[in-house]
Amino acid sequence: METLERILAEHPFFAGLDARHIQLIVGCAANVRFDAGQFIFREGEEANEFYVIRHGKVALEIFVPGRGPVTIQTLGEGEILGWSWLIPPYHWHFNARAVELTRAIALDGRCLRVKCEDDHDLGYELLKRFAHIVEQRLQATRLQLLDVYGVHS
Amino acid sequence: MIPRPYRISRVHRETADTFTLELTPVQEDGTFSFAPGQFNMLYVFGVGEIPISISGDPGNPGTLVHTTRVVGTVTRAMRKLKRGDVIGVRGPFGRHWPVTEAEGNDVVIVAGGIGLAPLRPALFHILSRREKYGKVVLLYGARTPEDILYRNQLSRWRAQFDLEVYVTVDRATGGWRGSVGVVTTLIPRAPFDPLNTVAMVCGPEVMMRFSALELQKRGVGPDNIFLSMERNMKCAVGFCGHCQFGPTFLCKDGPVFPYRRVKDLLTIWEL
Ligand SMILES: Cc1cc2nc3c(=O)[nH]c(=O)nc-3n(C[C@H](O)[C@H](O)[C@H](O)COP(=O)(O)OP(=O)(O)OC[C@H]3O[C@@H](n4cnc5c(N)ncnc54)[C@H](O)[C@@H]3O)c2cc1C
Ligand code: FES
Numbered sequence: 001m002e003t004l005e006r007i008l009a010e011h012p013f014f015a016g017l018d019a020r021h022i023q024l025i026v027g028c029a030a031n032v033r034f035d036a037g038q039f040i041f042r043e044g045e046e047a048n049e050f051y052v053i054r055h056g057k058v059a060l061e062i063f064v065p066g067r068g069p070v071t072i073q074t075l076g077e078g079e080i081l082g083w084s085w086l087i088p089p090y091h092w093h094f095n096a097r098a099v100e101l102t103r104a105i106a107l108d109g110r111c112l113r114v115k116c117e118d119d120h121d122l123g124y125e126l127l128k129r130f131a132h133i134v135e136q137r138l139q140a141t142r143l144q145l146l147d148v149y150g151v152h153s
Numbered sequence: 154m155i156p157r158p159y160r161i162s163r164v165h166r167e168t169a170d171t172f173t174l175e176l177t178p179v180q181e182d183g184t185f186s187f188a189p190g191q192f193n194m195l196y197v198f199g200v201g202e203i204p205i206s207i208s209g210d211p212g213n214p215g216t217l218v219h220t221t222r223v224v225g226t227v228t229r230a231m232r233k234l235k236r237g238d239v240i241g242v243r244g245p246f247g248r249h250w251p252v253t254e255a256e257g258n259d260v261v262i263v264a265g266g267i268g269l270a271p272l273r274p275a276l277f278h279i280l281s282r283r284e285k286y287g288k289v290v291l292l293y294g295a296r297t298p299e300d301i302l303y304r305n306q307l308s309r310w311r312a313q314f315d316l317e318v319y320v321t322v323d324r325a326t327g328g329w330r331g332s333v334g335v336v337t338t339l340i341p342r343a344p345f346d347p348l349n350t351v352a353m354v355c356g357p358e359v360m361m362r363f364s365a366l367e368l369q370k371r372g373v374g375p376d377n378i379f380l381s382m383e384r385n386m387k388c389a390v391g392f393c394g395h396c397q398f399g400p401t402f403l404c405k406d407g408p409v410f411p412y413r414r415v416k417d418l419l420t421i422w423e424l
Binding site: 057059070071072073074076077078079099100139140143144146147148149150 | 265266267294295296300321323324325330331332333334335336337338342356357359360363
């Protein structure tokens with residue numbers, strides 16, 4: 001049987017973490033599933049968790065007045081969804097919607113924030129990893145704005 | 154080298170701004186053979202001559218296939234041509250994709266927009282010798298679902314067990330249920346062994362620059378990443394100096410280069 005602990009310990013995102021820290025993280029983890037079309041979170045709501053996507057596909061959307069929701073990126077298997085739980089004021093900046101049946105591990109952000117305050121080594125390790133996720137999202141957004149396939153480029 | 158007359162045997166509209174021409178020689182003057190990644194100079198009589206990559210199957214050189222995107226004077230005139238019209242062809246020119254050198258390795262093909270056209274012959278070549286390669290992965294990014302080239306072919310390839318095809322668009326429109334994001338976002342999760350991979354990348358230069366960086370982040374060496382530098386050309390044979398960069402002529406030393414060789418060129422806009 002695949003335990004949550006093993007799945008998380010083997011995930012590249014958590015690579016290099018102490019067994020002790022993995023234990024702390026697993027204490028805040030739960031398996032979740034979302035049906036196609038279901039919202040995982042919505043822009044403006046409080047951000048109190050993040051997800052390790054195991055199967056499926058999730059669309060990150062922003063709401064554009066007059067146009068409705070616009071997908072700016074999709075995330076799939078193995079990717080990390082959500083970083084707003086770690087950065088005050090802990091509100092989501094996007095909608096996340098399952099495009100198809102999606103299974104994930106949800107990590108309770110409130111629980112993790114407390115553990116990070118208690119154990120700054122854990123806090124620093126998580127911050128380093130999430131800084132990388134934020135950088136990836138920024139880079140992807142930047143490339144989209146550049147219109148990389150356009151005629152002028 | 155004088156252009157040889159070719160008759161348009163088929164015109165196929167791919168997307169709103171791209172079309173494919175199939176050409177057959179007006180006079181039987183021996184067979185035309187080319188390597189994947191080579192280009193021809195196509196001459197629209199009375200308008201001008203432009204370099205366009207050959208996008209057909211190198212195993213079937215009887216028909217010359219070119220896919221062109223309309224950007225300016227010559228491509229606009231070319232789009233108006235019909236079946237039966239004649240154009241001039243010089244070629245083939247340039248260095249090809251390293252399809253032979255890649256044997257025994259995984260192959261990752263990263264295409265952006267019209268960049269899929271010059272890479273298609275490499276895919277035809279590889280798929281006709283499939284047993285010689287490890288994993289073969291095609292990562293393709295287009296602006297919107299309507300801009301996706303070779304739709305039917307992509308779905309046939311996707312149904313194949315020995316080729317992994319991933320398509321993503323910048324902007325989802327209509328009922329698109331696939332991936333959204335630029336093509337570089339596909340690189341971290343694509344199934345290939347970076348230490349044993351040859352990557353072939355073609356698209357606008359920004360896209361190639363960021364794809365090469367992302368491939369290197371995954372661990373692909375700069376000598377195993379190949380790009381096609383499709384900048385303006387005139388003579389295509391290293392005479393006019395139009396495409397010269399230091400000692401390098403993009404037309405005859407390229408358009409396909411290992412990344413290391415053109416890395417610096419990617420941040421210089423005009424030659
Ligand atoms: C080796 C090589 C292979 C090519 N293969 C293909 C192909 O398979 N399909 C295809 O559609 N195009 C291809 N191109 C690009 C094609 O040659 C140009 O789009 C074409 O020359 C434009 O001619 P035009 O007279 O219509 O445009 P122009 O009136 O000359 O230019 C209109 C606009 O297009 C820009 N432009 C011109 N040439 C290029 C270029 N080479 N790259 C980017 N922007 C350009 C100009 O800066 C200008 O903004 C290739 C180019 C090279 C060098
Ligand atoms: S196009 Fe004339 S030298 Fe390259």
